Amino acid sequence: MRRTNVDGTVMTNNVALDVDGVLGNFETHWRECAEEVLGRPMRKANEQHSMGGRYELTNKEVDAVWQAFHATEWGSVPMYDHASELVLALEDLGCTVWAVTSIDERHRSARAESLAGLIPAGRIVCVGHAAHASAKANVLRDLGAVAFLDDHPANTNAAIGSVPLSVLLDRGYHGLEAPEYGVTVIDDVMDFPVLVESLLKRTGRMPLAEAFLRRTERMA
Numbered sequence: 001m002r003r004t005n006v007d008g009t010v011m012t013n014n015v016a017l018d019v020d021g022v023l024g025n026f027e028t029h030w031r032e033c034a035e036e037v038l039g040r041p042m043r044k045a046n047e048q049h050s051m052g053g054r055y056e057l058t059n060k061e062v063d064a065v066w067q068a069f070h071a072t073e074w075g076s077v078p079m080y081d082h083a084s085e086l087v088l089a090l091e092d093l094g095c096t097v098w099a100v101t102s103i104d105e106r107h108r109s110a111r112a113e114s115l116a117g118l119i120p121a122g123r124i125v126c127v128g129h130a131a132h133a134s135a136k137a138n139v140l141r142d143l144g145a146v147a148f149l150d151d152h153p154a155n156t157n158a159a160i161g162s163v164p165l166s167v168l169l170d171r172g173y174h175g176l177e178a179p180e181y182g183v184t185v186i187d188d189v190m191d192f193p194v195l196v197e198s199l200l201k202r203t204g205r206m207p208l209a210e211a212f213l214r215r216t217e218r219m220a
C-alpha cells in the first residue's frame with residue numbers, strides 16, 4: 001500500500017542532506033590536501049569554520065590548496081562511518097534522500113563518486129561554491145522537502161520557512177551565527193532520523209506499510 005496525494009500521485013517525502021561535515025569527512029581530506037600542497041603538517045589553531053582560519057593559512061596558501069582540491073579531490077572525500085546508516089535509516093522511513101551541496105556543478109560527478117551510490121548523481125543538487133545560504137533554501141522549496149540537515153547555521157537559518165524541519169548538526173565551530181528560533185540543534189547525526197520519524201507521524205505523512213516492507217526486505 002502506497003500513500004497517495006489527493007490527485008493520485010504517490011506521496012514522496014524528500015529529505016535533504018548537506019554533504020561536507022554531514023556525510024563526508026571534508027575537513028580531514030582538505031587538511032591532507034593542504035599538507036601535500038604546502039609541504040608541511042597542518043596544526044589546527046582554533047575551531048573556526050573556514051579552513052584558512054582554522055589552520056592559520058595565508059590567503060595565497062588557501063587559494064593554492066583550493067586549486068589543487070578542486071582539480072582532483074572532490075571524488076575522494078571519504079564518507080563518515082555513520083553515512084550509510086543515516087541514509088538507510090531515512091529510507092526505512094520511506095524518505096527519498098537528496099544531497100544539497102555547496103559545490104560547483106562541474107564537481108557533481110566527482111561528488112557522486114565519493115558518495116559511492118549512497119545518493120545517486122540524479123539526486124545531488126550543487127548550489128555552487130560561493131552560493132548564498134538562500135540558494136539551499138530555494139532548492140528545499142523546489143523539492144518540497146520535509147526535512148533538512150546541515151552543519152552550517154547560515155544554511156539551517158535560511159531554511160526556516162522553506163522546510164518543516166530544519167536541523168543543525170552542531171560541530172562546535174566558532175565565529176558562526178547562532179542558530180535561530182525554529183532550527184533544531186543536534187550533536188549526534190543519528191538523532192536526525194528520529195526527528196524525521198516523529199515529524200512524519202505527527203503530520204500523517206508516514207507511509208507505514210512501505211517502511212515495514214523495506215525493513216523486512218533488508219533483514220531478509
Ligand SMILES: [Mg+2]
Pocket residue numbers: 018019020021022150151152
Ligand atoms: Mg557542511
